[in-house]
Amino acid sequence: MQAVTIDGTPMHYAVDGPEGAPVLVFANSLGTDFRIWDRVLAQLGGRFRTVRYDKRGHGLSDLGTAPFDMARLGADLEALLDHLGIESALVCGLSIGGLIAQQLVRDNPSRVRALVLCDTAAKIGTPEMWQARIDAIAKGGLEGLADAVMERWFAPVFRATRPDELALWRNMLVRTPAEGYAWACAAIRDADLTADAARIAVPTLAVCGADDGATTPETVRALAAGIPGAIYREIPDAGHLPCVEQPDALVGHMLGFFRENGLV
Structure with a gap:
């Protein structure tokens, strides 16, 4: 298990693969x-x-000082790169992770060689939608939201044919600290990187599951259209988490993109 303290907050990470790659x-x-x-x-x-x-506020990482915003989440990632001695990297972000990746390239573009933005946007949803979710968590925790979230996360074929696995992903959601989830919702609520997306100057691939009910293909296509030179790819039979449902398709798009841009 690997850990580092960032801004007074113990955070969990893992490094894999060969040195020099x-x-x-x-x-x-x-x-x-x-x-x-x-x-x-x-x-x-x-x-x-x-x-x-x-x-922060997810998995084994501590929550730290709340509230936090997207700038704090971007700074956390940059601090992790500093800790690992990584000057620049290819960055792949999913949903809020895509916002974090956009925040990082906004704040320090030299740290990012290229972006893969999965099932995300420069602005996700409306402030009213996120506030309603925060209020629902305060009232009933994550359990009351879980079934609706599963419908957005996973394509119908996944939910119908892999119920045992679906139950475990549901467990991951409901066992997330409610406060960490709620403050992350607030960070998304307050984030609007639309103007910054137009200034992204690194190669960018935008990917979306065709059955994503959270950030729809229309939303992700609009993100790609707003980033100079970005390309868009869609993955059939995948919802909000193509890395879980269709990892081979996602990796195929990523490797093709990296090769086409001379990044590997």
Whole structure:
């Protein structure tokens, strides 16, 4: 188990793959820990030096001082890169992880060689939607939201054919600290990186599951359209977590993108 204290907050991370290989950093979605990338790492087959971490208030990482915002989450990732002695990396972010990746390239573009933005946007949802979710958590915890979240996370075929696994992903969600989840919701609520997306100057791939009920294909296509030179790819039979449902397809798009841009 690997840990580092950032801004007074113990945070959990993992580094895998050969030294000297291109560094690929993964940032997780809301209500998950870094195990969502396990199948992606298996598909990558040791081509990269990978870094995964649990953002504050998720997984094994502490919450730290709340409230926190997207700038704090971006700074956490940059501090982790500093701790590991990584000057720049390929960065793949999913959902809120995609916002964190955009925040990092906004605040310090030299740290990012390229972006893979999965099932995310420059602004996700409306402030009213996120406030309603925060209020619902305060009233009834995460259990009351879990079934609706599963419908957004996973395609119908996954929910119908893999019920045992679905139950475990549901457990991951409901066992996330409610305060950590709620403050992450507030960070998303207050984040709008739309203007900053137009200034992104690194190669960018935007990917979306065709059945994503959280950040829809239309939303992710709009993100790609707002980033100069970005390309968009869609993955059939996947919802909000293509890294779980269709890791081979996601990795195929990532490797093709990296090769086309001379990054590997």
